[in-house]
Amino acid sequence: MMNKSEKTALLQSAGATKEIEGRSLWRDARIRLFRNKAAVGSMIILGIITLLAIIAPLLSPYAYDQIDWGYIQEGPNWENGHIFGTDGNGRDLFVRVLYGARVSLAVGLLATAVSLIIGVTYGAIAGYFGGKIDSIMMRFVDVLYSLPFMFFVIMLMVVFGRNIFLIFVALGAVEWLTMARIVRGQTLSLRRREFIEAAHATGVSNFKIIFRHVIPNVLGPVIVYMTLTIPQVILTESFLSFLGLGVQEPLTSWGVLISEGAKVIEASTWMLIYPAVFLALTLFCFNFIGDGLRDALDPKDR
Amino acid sequence: MTVMTAPDKRDNAPILSVRDLKVHFPIPGKGLFAKDRPLKAVDGVNFDLFPGETLGVVGESGCGKSTLGRAILQLIAPSGGQVAWLGKNIVGIPHRDMQPLRRDFQIIFQDPLACLNPRMTIGEIIAEPLVTHKPELGKDEIKTRVKRMMARVGLLPQMINRYPHEFSGGQCQRIGIARAMILEPKLIVCDEPVSALDVSIQAQIVNLLQELQREFDLSLIFISHDLSIVRHICHRIMVLYLGNVMELADRDSIYAAPRHPYTKALISAVPIPDPEIERNKERIVLTGDLPSPLSPPSGCVFRTRCPFAQEKCATDVPKIDRVSETQEVACHFHDNI
Numbered sequence: 001m002m003n004k005s006e007k008t009a010l011l012q013s014a015g016a017t018k019e020i021e022g023r024s025l026w027r028d029a030r031i032r033l034f035r036n037k038a039a040v041g042s043m044i045i046l047g048i049i050t051l052l053a054i055i056a057p058l059l060s061p062y063a064y065d066q067i068d069w070g071y072i073q074e075g076p077n078w079e080n081g082h083i084f085g086t087d088g089n090g091r092d093l094f095v096r097v098l099y100g101a102r103v104s105l106a107v108g109l110l111a112t113a114v115s116l117i118i119g120v121t122y123g124a125i126a127g128y129f130g131g132k133i134d135s136i137m138m139r140f141v142d143v144l145y146s147l148p149f150m151f152f153v154i155m156l157m158v159v160f161g162r163n164i165f166l167i168f169v170a171l172g173a174v175e176w177l178t179m180a181r182i183v184r185g186q187t188l189s190l191r192r193r194e195f196i197e198a199a200h201a202t203g204v205s206n207f208k209i210i211f212r213h214v215i216p217n218v219l220g221p222v223i224v225y226m227t228l229t230i231p232q233v234i235l236t237e238s239f240l241s242f243l244g245l246g247v248q249e250p251l252t253s254w255g256v257l258i259s260e261g262a263k264v265i266e267a268s269t270w271m272l273i274y275p276a277v278f279l280a281l282t283l284f285c286f287n288f289i290g291d292g293l294r295d296a297l298d299p300k301d302r
Numbered sequence: 303m304t305v306m307t308a309p310d311k312r313d314n315a316p317i318l319s320v321r322d323l324k325v326h327f328p329i330p331g332k333g334l335f336a337k338d339r340p341l342k343a344v345d346g347v348n349f350d351l352f353p354g355e356t357l358g359v360v361g362e363s364g365c366g367k368s369t370l371g372r373a374i375l376q377l378i379a380p381s382g383g384q385v386a387w388l389g390k391n392i393v394g395i396p397h398r399d400m401q402p403l404r405r406d407f408q409i410i411f412q413d414p415l416a417c418l419n420p421r422m423t424i425g426e427i428i429a430e431p432l433v434t435h436k437p438e439l440g441k442d443e444i445k446t447r448v449k450r451m452m453a454r455v456g457l458l459p460q461m462i463n464r465y466p467h468e469f470s471g472g473q474c475q476r477i478g479i480a481r482a483m484i485l486e487p488k489l490i491v492c493d494e495p496v497s498a499l500d501v502s503i504q505a506q507i508v509n510l511l512q513e514l515q516r517e518f519d520l521s522l523i524f525i526s527h528d529l530s531i532v533r534h535i536c537h538r539i540m541v542l543y544l545g546n547v548m549e550l551a552d553r554d555s556i557y558a559a560p561r562h563p564y565t566k567a568l569i570s571a572v573p574i575p576d577p578e579i580e581r582n583k584e585r586i587v588l589t590g591d592l593p594s595p596l597s598p599p600s601g602c603v604f605r606t607r608c609p610f611a612q613e614k615c616a617t618d619v620p621k622i623d624r625v626s627e628t629q630e631v632a633c634h635f636h637d638n639i
Contacts, residue, residue, distance in 0.1 A: 022423055022464035194417035198481070201375055202431045203404030216421040 029220075032296035039292025042285035049101060049282060056098035064099040065250035067091055073268050085270045087260060096252050097275050103253035104279070107167055107237045108230040114172025116226055119179025124210050124218065126180070127187025138184065141177050149174055157245055164247050167240065171233050182225055186218040220297040227290035231283040238279065254279040315389065316350035317488060317521050318374070323347045323383035325366070325373045325545075329596060341595050343369040345545040346383070348622070353488070356515065356522040358536030358553075360529060360568065364592055366545040367525045371491040374523065375407055376400060405435045408482035412494040414474035418466035425462035428452065428480045435485055447484065455480045455510060472503035476510070483514060491523045496531060508535050529572045533557060538628075541565050544595055544603040547622065551629035561631040563608050564588075602634070610635060 033039055052059070061081055062068065068082070072090040076083055084093035126137040153170045160166055190196060191214075199209050238255025240246040247253050254275045261272030324347075326340035344366045351357050359367050372378045374385055376392060384391045387403060408431075411417035418427055428448045432439060439447075449459035455476045466474060475495060482490050492511065496504040508531055515522060526532050532539060532553075539556050541548040541564060549562040560566045567586040574580045588607045593599055599606045605615035612635070620632045 019460045019463050022461075022468060024423075024465050025420055025467070194411045194413060195419045197372075197377060198409065198411065198417050198478075199419075199430065200377055201404065201407075201409045202434055202481075203401045204430065204434050205401075208434075212422075213419050217419070 029293075029296040033292050036292040036295065038288045039296075042288040042292075045281060046285045046289070049278065049285075050105060053098050053101035053105060056095060056102070059098070060092055060095045062092035062095050064095045064252070065091065073264070073271075075268065076270055084274045085268065087257075087271055088264065091250075093257075093271065093274060096257060097254070097278055100252045100254045100257050100275060101278060101282075103164070103247055103251065104234045104237060104255070104282070107164075107171065107253070108234040110168045111171035111175060111233045111237075112226055112229045114168065115175035115179050115229060116222070118172070119176035120183050120215060120218070120222060122176070123180035123183025123185075124187050124214050127184035128191055128206070128210050128214055130188070130191065134184070138181075141180055145177055153240060153245060162245070162248055164251070167237060167246060171236060175229055175233060179222070179225060179229070182221055183218050186221060187214050190214055190217055224290055224294040224297065227286055227293055231286040234279070234282065314352055317353045317388060318351040319384075319386040319389075320347055320349050320351075320374060321384040321386070323370070323373060323385060324381050325369050325378055326381040339596055340381075342545050342598060343595060344373060344380075345598075347542075347545075347547055349540055349547070349550060351489070351521050351523065353521055354515065354519045355538065356524055356536045358532040358539040359523060359525045359542060360527060360532055360539060361542035362527065362592060364595070365542045366595075367527075367542055368493050369545075370542065371409070371493050371523060371525050375409055375491055377409075402435075405431070405485045406487050407489040407491070408485070408487045409491045409493060410475070410478050410482050410495045413498055414471050414478055415466060417478050418474060420466055423463050423465055424452075424457075424469070424477050427466070427477060428484055431481060431485045448480075451480045451484050455483070455514075456506075471499050472506065475499060475503075475507050479507070479510065479514070483518070486518055487520070489521045489523070491525070493525045494527070495524075497526065497528060504531065511535065529568060541568065544592065544598055546603050547630075547632060548604065549629070549631045550622075551631075555626065555629045559629075561625055561629060561636045562604075562633050563610050564604050602632075610638075 057063070060083075067090040068086060069090055071077070071080060071082055071086045073088050074082065074086050076085045082092050082094065084097060087093055087096065122137065122141075126134045152174070156166055156170050196209060196213055199213055204212070234254070237246060237253060238258060241253050241255030242259040244259075246255055249256075257275035258272060258279065261268075261270075261275060265272050323344055324342070325344040326342050328338035329341050331337050331339055347370060349357065359370060361367050369378060373380045376385070380393050383393065385393050387406070392400065392403060418424070422430075425445070425448055428451060429444050432444050432447060445462070449462060452459045452462065457473060457476050457480065461469075466477065469477065478495075495511070496507050499507060511522065512535060514520060522535075524532065524536055536553055538550065538552055540550045541556075541562065543564050549556065549560065549565045551561075556565060557569060560569050563586070567588050570584060570586045574583065586609065588609075590607050593603070593606055599616070601617050602608070602611075602615040602620050605611040608615065614634050618634065620634045622630050622632045623636060624630050625636060
């Protein structure tokens with residue numbers, strides 16, 4: 001026990017002493033993540049790919065839709081500047097791969113962001129309130145789950161026409177379902193935790209409890225799932241493009257390029273190899289980062 | 303630490319009156335069309351709590367102590383009865399009317415770490431009630447108050463930016479107390495606040511609670527199964543068994559002359575730190591376990607384990623009898639045993 005004078009001394013020193021910085025769970029996780037070599041390497045590679053995609057127009061004298069009549073479907077050649085070769089229409093493949101990266105990464109990130117916002121909010125609300133609200137909300141998710149995805153996308157395309165924005169919406173609209181389920185499950189287990197009860201007892205509103213107490217604590221698994229969703233979305237977009245439902249010419253994505261390359265695999269292998277390498281590399285990187293994050297955020301889980 | 307004497311506040315109006323409080327949880331019946339069966343966690347509890355008083359709630363695991371505490375705070379909706387706060391019933395009132403009342407009562411939990419959000423700094427945790435109920439205060443004012451309260455409960459104020467996992471159990475419990483105290487409430491329900499701590503820390507926390515109680519004229523409902531601590535801190539003690547009150551009395555009466563056989567058994571189980579006395583004392587050992595609250599015994603709920611049970615106990619539910627000014631017992635034969 002402290003005596004009175006010690007206490008007053010403490011009180012007086014309250015303002016004077018410098019505050020000690022705490023080490024949050026997020027910071028711990030970050031430190032663990034940066035110790036993971038595979039994850040750090042992946043982040044560097046992804047950073048480079050992203051940077052290349054952003055500054056693509058500066059890297060080559062050719063535009064992505066510019067036809068070079070002298071070199072149609074020619075192999076890689078450093079002397080004329082077509083370092084990845086050209087495609088069947090004489091367009092520079094290097095620039096097209098980087099423009100494809102723009103589309104693929106944007107689809108991946110945006111669709112995941114859409115799924116994140118809808119899924120986390122929806123799942124947290126369903127899990128937090130529980131009971132009838134939960135049942136109704138989750139049955140709705142089950143119904144959406146049972147819709148065949150391809151059918152859904154084709155319908156969207158037929159009704160609204162082919163549009164890159166629609167792909168974001170379609171992919172986001174499908175991916176949030178799993179996110180909602182994950183978040184709901186996590187929230188259900190959090191709901192009975194004592195710090196939530198303490199917030200209740202204090203009179204914090206439900207809305208604030210969800211956003212201040214529930215969501216920050218479910219974010220761990222959510223982030224991991226998110227990094228694994230991005231490659232999934234990129235892959236799905238590639239698949240849609242491969243089927244001819246994706247982006248429209250002359251804009252391109254990795255899926256479109258791979259699809260074109262696959263048709264001429266015997267005559268001009270480079271048209272398949274370069275976009276495929278970029279796609280595979282990106283997917284690998286996201287998966288490594290996802291694994292690294294999972295280990296970093298949940299050290300007990302290893 | 304001196305043992306406190308009970309404040310003589312019977313003349314005052316009670317701060318909290320609980321009348322016939324019931325919490326029944328519906329348990330789905332077996333079979334497709336079976337009816338739900340009620341699990342009677344708390345079944346008709348009555349008591350008054352006066353300002354500045356500590357009421358101990360004791361009983362074995364599963365007797366409804368925690369449920370009672372939460373039902374009083376309306377964290378679990380009671381299925382019947384009344385809880386009157388300063389004379390006004392708060393059972394079943396709309397959420398909107400309940401929120402402003404919450405600044406007056408708080409809760410302290412058993413598990414010190416689990417009751418703190420691991421993603422928030424302790425400054426944010428302690429400030430949360432202030433931010434919720436007094437949003438008009440500026441950031442600096444809130445911070446000053448949080449630091450003052452941290453110092454008051456024995457935490458270093460410069461720790462304000464640390465996270466719960468950086469503290470020990472006792473310190474976490476101090477954080478929990480600071481959060482409960484920051485709005486200067488009138489009632490705190492302490493749900494086994496020290497049972498997760500080791501003994502030296504228990505004493506510190508209990509003494510801290512007593513100091514705060516004196517300073518702020520706080521009423522406490524102290525839920526515990528540790529009879530020594532209850533004896534140290536409580537003015538009155540309520541013994542619960544299977545959601546029913548067995549005995550409610552002043553601390554001194556209940557330890558000196560327990561009237562209910564269950565209370566006698568509980569008190570005889572408290573070890574006395576003197577081997578001579580301990581060896582020779584009369585020990586009432588109860589056999590069996592707590593019956594299922596889904597199918598409580600008929601009549602007196604304690605009869606299945608009561609060494610004095612007679613036929614009447616199986617048929618009639620004992621009424622609460624006032625045996626003296628300060629002691630109430632629910633037993634048919636409290637005069638004879």
